[in-house]
Amino acid sequence: MPQNFFYQEKGLFLQSLHPAASLTLIAAFFLLALCFSHPLYLLGLLLVILFSLWAADGLAAWESYLKAVLWLGLLIMLINALVNHSGSTILWRSPALPLLGQLSVSMEAISYGAAMGVRLLDVVSAFCLFNLIVHPDRFFSLFSTFARKSSLVVSLATRLFPLLLATLGQIREAQQLRGVDFSRGSLRERTVKNAALFNILLLSALEDSLQMAEAMQARAFGSGPRSRYRRDLFRPRDGICLAGVGFSLVAAAYNLARDLGSYTYFPQLGSLWGGNFSMIALAAVLLGLSLPALLSWGCNHWPYLKWKI
């Protein structure tokens, strides 16, 4: 269901975090997914994100993302295997093909494609987590200090998007009951029929926008300098989570500086086990990032912890 993809207030620990803390966590996931290339680091990151998604009661929603990403991941692997010729461990060579010549598939190219697939899954999973734990108003409120108009525009768009989708559905139904068959006809005819839907939607949206602007003016919008309503309290849990994420980022920076988070794919795969130190460093990064989910688990089991933080 579409509503599974969006924020729903469930009173969860991760939803109670200050938006600065939750956004820092999500940003760290994004950043590290892009910086690391080591398969174990990328997989470790995925595990922590999944752990956080579990704590956010979001595994069901994540499954829907997974279905979409798996196909994309496989496509990346396939294309990479066919077009990347830097690997030296050749698994299969095609006969000579017109224009393309002889194609070869190497172990290194497949591995690199698989790692990129995991990276994509990291990024998409982090996005899924963002949707589930960050309330849109709180997110935009955070940015309204320095980007007031832009954050309001985005906030309005966020509110109106589901409304427009619902209106589009109603318009489509009304047209179907006037005998419009959206599946019949040539591509051009079908495009014209669907374009008419958007035409109606646009006309209605323009009329509605005038009413919305009037209501905003009646509530003094644009009449002078605005203040910002803050309803998020900064609690010990936010400090702890920020400290954990900060620790992870520092550890990750150290790892990257020592070339621990990166991996050699070409011309030959490097060793996965980068040594004990590399694994300890990875564990340090993951531990810091897992702290919010661990606290969530702890708060569910020990009310005392919840009261104290």
Add this chain to the structure above:
Amino acid sequence: MALFEVENLTYYYPDTKAPSLRCVNLAIEEGEFLLIAGGSGSGKSSLARALTGLIPNFYGGKIGGKVSYQNRDIRSWSRQDLAREIGMVFQDPEKQLVMTGVEAEVAFGLENLGLPQDEMFRRVAEVMSFLNLTALKAEFTSTLSGGQKQKLALGSVLAMQPHTLILDEPTSQLAPAAAEEFFHLIKRMNEEMNLTIVLVEQRLDRCFHLADRVVVMANGTIVQDGPPGESAVWLIANDLPFVPPVAALFARVGAPEIPLTVKEGRRLLKKILCCGNTPGTGQEQLKENLIDNDSEPVIEVKNLWFSYPNGREALRDINLLVAPGEFLAVLGENAAGKTTLLKQLVGLLKPNRGKVMIMGRDTRRAATHELAHYTGYLPQNPNDFLFQDTVEEELRFTLANLNLPDKGRVEQLLGRLGLIQHRHANPRDLSSGERQRVALAAVMVATPQLLVLDEPTRCIDYGMKATLGNWLQEIAAGGTAVVMVTHDVDFAAEYACRVVMLFDGRIAFDGPKHAALGSSMFYSPQIGRIFRGMDNNVLTLREALNRIPLNLN
């Protein structure tokens, strides 16, 4: 000194030749509850906007005369100061909510006033607690019911602590119970906080008695201004429909006093109907209204069950037969399954279990566009229909889709619905009532055997309602089955012949309207509530007028 003084106010919207307001003179005292009534296009909303300064500040146009607030020309007030003094709640809550969440919405106006955080927090807390919105503070505005949304719109204006509240048809989108609750809230604020209220409204039966003064507008001018009782007598004398049924009834029979509430009306009726009148049971009307029709039913619903993909069971074991020429009203609270049933009846949704037959065709085996040959569907919002460049093209579009010949149908229908003069106009340039007529014409041009309407009386005035009701009765008399989902009990009582009441996805009642509404406690029109227990066969003004003179004699 009056709080508002309007002197010789004349106003033209941009690019229009006719004024929307002509020489309006009005004074509003502090703490007064003023009701502005009138037909569509009478200038009610324009006057309300002039009182808030939105005319001409937002709309532009030409303005003459003066509006003063607290003895100062309203144009000399800064926008921020004006917003602190005068709050406005609009018709459609969906189009006045800005933020995604409830709490942020209440705070939006306060942020615009540049208030400090502590002050904002105090006001948000106060308003949410006063309006019982605290439990919803973390909700998304899109998940609220219509009544909750309008309450939120009111709360977000009240948080700005205005001294005057102007409301432009605030209950037009609400179910009767939610509308009633909203009006009582407004009255409470008027009485407990001395808030000056200016209410523009078409649903007069629920608010006429709450006002201190009623102003009636027509063609941009004030044609009557006085206390509710006096205004009711004037409206009746001038044959204008903007009066609650209870007042209309007693004014027409020449009663010495004009009651404005059901309680007063019943008291007076008891005096009139003294002694010896056996209360009716509805059975006489039940016989009258049953259509003896042996022809094939237009709709046949058998053991229909339907659940949405999220698991919510919306319809449970529905059985329904609708004969040609029947005019059926479907009533019920919000989320009772009315719209789901309606979508099943036109084939937009397919049954999970059981079956729906339209003109003998099983909806599970027919595509929606195929069923369009037999069914016409008028959605709540006629704008969902209109996209052609002219009214005439709008009708021809339906004919072309269904491969039907014109044979003069377009001409005939445009004439019948009073649209001939607009045939070359863009439908989007017409008034809301005219747009609804265009949408109805675009449906009826295919001469469907079944016409399905979703809340057709939303946002239309008494006059337009009567016209629509008469059209629908004419269409039904022509053999088309008419099924209408509505919250408007008075409209159902006046024009439908049969009522289906839905509760929690099941049919709680199916039968003639008198049997359904005459004995109902909550789904009863105002006239029905006056006669309840005395004569359950009386639901409409016409029936009541037939009943009272007999007893007076």
